[in-house]
Amino acid sequence: MINFEEELKQFKPSLEVEKIEDAIVDSDLTDMADIMMNLIKEGSESKKRNE
Amino acid sequence: MSRFTDYTEKCRRISNSFYNAGLEKARIRDLTGASQCLKRSLQFDKYNTDARNLLGLIYYEIGETAEALVQWVISSNLQQDHNRATYYLHELQGKPGRLEDESVHIRRYNQALMQAQNDNPDLAILQLQRVVDHKPNYIKAHMLLALLYLEKADYTKAGKSLYQVLQIDKNHPKASWYMSVVKKNTGRADIERRRLKNAFSHHQMEDDDIILPPSYKENTGWQMVLHIIAGFAIGAAAIFFLVMPSREAQLHEEHNQELNRVLEQVNQKNMEIDRLENQEAVVQDARDDAETRLQGMIQEHAGVLAQYQTLVRILQAYKNEDFPTAAELYTGFDASLIDEETMMAIVTEIRTDMEERGWQVLADQGSQAEAAGDHELALTYFRNSLNIRGDNPQVMLDMAMVYKAMEDEEKANELFGQIILNYPNTEQAAQARTERGY
Numbered sequence: 001m002i003n004f005e006e007e008l009k010q011f012k013p014s015l016e017v018e019k020i021e022d023a024i025v026d027s028d029l030t031d032m033a034d035i036m037m038n039l040i041k042e043g044s045e046s047k048k049r050n051e
Numbered sequence: 052m053s054r055f056t057d058y059t060e061k062c063r064r065i066s067n068s069f070y071n072a073g074l075e076k077a078r079i080r081d082l083t084g085a086s087q088c089l090k091r092s093l094q095f096d097k098y099n100t101d102a103r104n105l106l107g108l109i110y111y112e113i114g115e116t117a118e119a120l121v122q123w124v125i126s127s128n129l130q131q132d133h134n135r136a137t138y139y140l141h142e143l144q145g146k147p148g149r150l151e152d153e154s155v156h157i158r159r160y161n162q163a164l165m166q167a168q169n170d171n172p173d174l175a176i177l178q179l180q181r182v183v184d185h186k187p188n189y190i191k192a193h194m195l196l197a198l199l200y201l202e203k204a205d206y207t208k209a210g211k212s213l214y215q216v217l218q219i220d221k222n223h224p225k226a227s228w229y230m231s232v233v234k235k236n237t238g239r240a241d242i243e244r245r246r247l248k249n250a251f252s253h254h255q256m257e258d259d260d261i262i263l264p265p266s267y268k269e270n271t272g273w274q275m276v277l278h279i280i281a282g283f284a285i286g287a288a289a290i291f292f293l294v295m296p297s298r299e300a301q302l303h304e305e306h307n308q309e310l311n312r313v314l315e316q317v318n319q320k321n322m323e324i325d326r327l328e329n330q331e332a333v334v335q336d337a338r339d340d341a342e343t344r345l346q347g348m349i350q351e352h353a354g355v356l357a358q359y360q361t362l363v364r365i366l367q368a369y370k371n372e373d374f375p376t377a378a379e380l381y382t383g384f385d386a387s388l389i390d391e392e393t394m395m396a397i398v399t400e401i402r403t404d405m406e407e408r409g410w411q412v413l414a415d416q417g418s419q420a421e422a423a424g425d426h427e428l429a430l431t432y433f434r435n436s437l438n439i440r441g442d443n444p445q446v447m448l449d450m451a452m453v454y455k456a457m458e459d460e461e462k463a464n465e466l467f468g469q470i471i472l473n474y475p476n477t478e479q480a481a482q483a484r485t486e487r488g489y
Contacts, residue, residue: 001232002198002201002228002229002232004198004201004202007198008167008168008198009168011164011167011168011191011194011195011198013160013161013164013165014114014115014117014118014157014160014161014191015115015117015118015121015157016117016154016157016158016161017116017117017120017150017153017154017157018154019117020117020120020121020124023117023118023121024121024124024125027121027125029097029125030097031062031066031093031094031095031096031097031098032058032062032065032094032095032096033058033059033062033096034097036055036058036059036062037055040055
């Protein structure tokens with residue numbers, strides 16, 4: 001059976017047209033390539049530190 | 052670095068695979084599944100423009116216009132050339148008032164959500180009804196409306212909203228769940244279950260079993276008549292809609308072919324007419340030319356004949372010793388048209404005689420006519436005399452005096468001038484000067 005209160009809580013407001021700019025600025029555009037690049041960079045830095 | 056390139060290439064491939072899966076799902080209107088695949092695709096490659104644009108389209112399709120705009124703006128920034136997102140943005144922003152309308156509906160939904168969460172479901176329902184009236188593809192509004200109706204146990208209205216959602220997004224999980232609740236409460240679930248059971252039930256049939264369709268009924272007499280009439284009507288309709296168009300098309304085709312044949316014949320006849328007209332023009336030209344030449348020959352021969360006649364009349368006048376008449380006839384005689392050797396000798400003799408005394412005879416006749424007061428006749432004689440022998444100042448002076456008598460000063464002065472100029476030391480010149488008043 002549907003729990004009305006629980007279901008209602010799961011509804012979220014829609015993004016309003018006036019707030020598009022904020023949404024674009026806040027967008028997380030990190031993809032897998034960016035993550036790997038960071039990992040490679042961190043790995044090489046730690047290697048240098050150990051040496 | 053090469054390892055990184057390999058990873059990037061792998062990520063790009065995975066992203067493409069997710070995009071393809073998303074596209075397939077979108078094509079069968081599984082929009083929830085499609086958007087999940089596309090989000091995953093963008094996690095692997097944020098530069099996958101097609102995936103981002105399709106995600107924007109899906110947002111737009113489910114009524115989330117602002118979310119769609121976000122994706123398209125990001126897409127057009129990541130890839131500025133040859134990007135379909137630019138067209139989508141132009142379409143949305145190009146029409147005045149469209150974005151404002153979208154904004155109003157989205158804000159109204161957000162208000163309705165707040166009212167629903169603050170124990171004001173009736174007001175929320177009113178707001179949501181207005182939203183879905185103007186924006187029937189707004190899935191979130193439909194879903195919230197369906198939930199509110201379910202809470203009020205108004206399963207029919209909830210079912211209508213859920214049906215709309217499932218038309219847009221066929222595999223929307225929550226809508227499917229809500230719909231199952233609606234069906235359960237309206238008895239629709241039992242009906243569907245029975246139908247499904249009948250469709251897939253298997254039992255061993257006996258030899259005597261007869262499968263009767265549920266719609267089968269024994270026909271009565273009236274029903275049979277009605278069926279026959281209906282059969283005729285269907286047959287007539289089939290002829291009208293199936294046979295007639297093809298027959299009509301065939302007739303059109305035949306008519307067109309006939310028309311083409313007739314036009315071809317008309318064309319050939321026109322060409323024949325043009326050819327005949329050209330021939331006629333050529334023949335007409337030839338005939339005109341021949342007529343002109345014939346006319347010329349006739350005139351030429353007539354002229355020659357007339358000169359011979361004049362010559363005969365001159366000779367006749369000589370015979371009658373009527374020299375004045377001979378001189379007068381000679382003035383209208385054209386000796387150049389006489390080309391016979393024997394006649395030429397006669398003509399030469401006459402010419403010599405006329406130059407010796409013919410001019411004088413004519414001048415005398417002119418003087419006589421002037422004395423008789425006939426100026427015109429006098430002028431004719433003087434003119435003929437000058438035609439035989441032009442070098443004659445006395446005749447010119449006599450002629451000038453006639454003009455003066457006729458008060459034609461201009462012609463008289465012209466003749467006086469010629470005498471003064473050409474014969475300056477003669478008596479006639481002195482007289483002419485006197486006449487001119489020099």
